Amino acid sequence: MNHPKIFALLVVISVVAFIYSCIVRFRLVSVGKPSDRISRFGERVWSMLLYAFGQKRVVSRPFGLNHFAIFWSFLVLALANAEFVVSGVTGKAVSFMLLPHPVYAALYLLFDVISVVTIVAILIAMGRRFFCPPKFIDALSRDAFIILTMILGLMIAFFGTHGAEMAARIAEGKNAFHYMPVSSAVAGLFAGMAPHAIQHAAVGFWWLHAVILLSFLNYLPYSKHMHILTAIPNCFLRSLTQVNTLPREAFTKDATYGVGDIKGFTWKDLFDSYSCTECGRCQDVCPAANTGKPLNPKQVIHDLKLNVLANGPALLEGGKPGVPLIGTGEHGSISEDAIWSCTSCGACMEACPVFIEQMPKLLMLRRHLVETEGKFPEELITFFENSEQRSNPWGIAPAERTKWYANLDVKPFDEHTEYLFFVGCAGAFDARSKQVTVALAHIFDAAGISWGVLGRDEKCCGDSLRRLGNEYVFDRMVRENIDTFKTRGVKKIVTQCPHCFSTLKNDYKQFGIELEVIHHTELLQQLIAAGKLPISAAAQGRLVFHDSCYLARHNDITEAPRAVLAATGAEPLEMPRHGRESFCCGAGGGRMWMEENLGTRINTTRVTEALAENPDTICVSCPYCLTMMEDGLKDVDAFDRVHVKDVAEIVAEHLREAVKK
């Protein structure tokens, strides 16, 4: 006998316990700040269908299909388990058997087959963890094996129950259910057993199924498998725009600046921490984690969760957090070294199957350190003061912004000019990048476009300041730049640097100015397509293209540089990690201005990857990448045989050829 009353009691207790656990855990999220994650409802539903139910990002990598199989089996078997509970509580009075025969036959066939699929998928998952674990997961995690074993146990119990019941029918001389072929086969295992023993086996497996099911339910909220409850909503709640900027800050006296404890995060940030299942894909792509730095985006999200769980209850009662959010890096705190290791490349967010936003969290912690505590790696004080006093990272006199065109005919931007050429600090001050700037000036003239510069009135766009958490100075700098843009009548901007590009385009919007910002590779692509550039295509040596994070990933510009290169006759080679999956050069997120003392160097890692293509030229589209790739080549003693060039320089070389003819 299955004892419906005892089962019903257990079900009630389990469900109440489960709901209680969920309320306790999810209520903690409410200590976070507000964030609008509901508007554009239709797009959100679509996102959920595509990424949660369609598992679009999950299946993009090996073993993703395995997860797809488990996910969908889980959904189908949720139906079977619902029936299991209802039929158990009602003593089999209510079950799918009440449905017309073809319907329930089809359902049972489905459950039978899917359960086999699940067993296979679970065994593959266990095998992967045992025999070929990727380095970015905690392969032998107890949590993972508890869940996998539970699911496997459920399947065994499913077949045990149905097999035994089927065997009992056969023993009574009835037919096996032909629509449950696997269970029918399992029934064979019971052949020869005494009828009462078969009955006992059926009841035993049924109770095993019941106990595992109810335990599973109550284990979920306390394990990383909480993502079963949160991942689907997280795909609905995701940012619908590319996460390439940060929120503005109000500089009022009683405000807090940045995030110093979990209350400073939004509820969605906290919900993110519940949605992580530690798949490790963010860790696998993170330039910091890949070069032995103390930052691991997966761990950051996990620590955030631990911190929420540790501090949430006290915070709900208006108390103070006991476990610091920024601390030693142990148990629920994130170390300063980890916080400063981020290059803001965004690879973690691009890799996350459930759209967790790791990068902005780290940058908000930086804000707290810089703005509230005045704590940051000591080399940054020079950068901050140079930026504040002289509006450029190097602290060079602003008057020297015009030096690169001392011998060129470059016009100041006025109201009749179409494009403002926003040269950028590197483009104006860095000796190597100035060559790119000059190349662009020649190209613009050759194409006959109307362009001008702000000269000494140009100030740093503020990209590094913002990514380094110095929002206060960034805010002021942006407002000054916007004043200049408005006074001079700037509408369209072409930039040399992807960081200027992304900042002017995405961050400045928050300050109430809509600019038409274009990166030089995009403008070159347009000019070439319109036939305005006299280019002679010529075969070139082996050229490998390195995508800038701020172009490719943060702004989805991957085609323009390749199209431009193709027009010059180059056939760009691709590194394994390219396009939106590009690997950072190491200079983003303000890391350009910091020492890289921990782990190995990011740029040598990237250069080594490029050198595997045996190139003559590494082609870039960003002044930071240019510096990092050149330095990386020097580090691996390849600077004398491989050149680093910007797309613009390659175009300029082919311009000259055309002009000669």
Next chain:
Amino acid sequence: MLIVTCIKQVPDTTQVKIDPVTNTLVREGVPFIMNPYDTHALEESLRLKDRYGFRVVAISMGPPNADVTLRKALAVGVDEVVLLSDRAFGGADTLATSKVLAEAIARLAKEDELAFVICGQQTIDGDTAQVGPGIATRMKLAQITLVDRVDSVDLTAKRAVLRRKLEGRHELVESRMPAMLTVVREINRPRYPTVPMRLAAADAPVPIWNNEVLGLDVQTIGLKGSPTKVNKIFSPQREMGEIIGDGTHDPDGTAKLLIDRMLEKDLLAL
């Protein structure tokens, strides 16, 4: 006990050009900054405050807009600031300046026992390094210049042990207090103002003391009290160098050539 730290607002000299015709400084559009040496004096005052609990007052003599610089001092944590501003103070050389500063410090010292006056080694616009010593002389304070470390301060015995950074050597001195210290840039790394402190500093009052407050004889201050006369300011002529070797095709040979040439001119010692 009180520390008075003296701060000067200076033009950002990296941005100052000399007009080749008139031989005067072109200051138009050049932003003002806190004298970089003074940022270290300020920081050392604050570190002593953190260690021993001194009250720190920052003072500056300058035009009314020098309040911007004093607000920066407030933003890193000084307790009070005083701006010494009066047309009568204008055009002062180091003698007249130290007279005004000394008088102001003396007034502050009436309310609270003076422990130290801390100044930067020198300013980047005048480069005389005379104002600090001028104050010490007028106020009869112990005078310890070029301090690169404050080892200890004995508040009861009123003695401090300090290290001076001299050419090729250090000098450890014990000084009586009150003392006037000038500090070198190596002494510390200045802290960075936090946003709450910046916002508080932006609204804080900056008291202005003019000569009605100080009551000094106008013949002894400002331009009238300044014996120093600047006849001319000019940039030294730079001779164009020469390009030697061929760095592109023969970098090693060129480097060798360069080293030889530098040895020849006694620019390198072997």
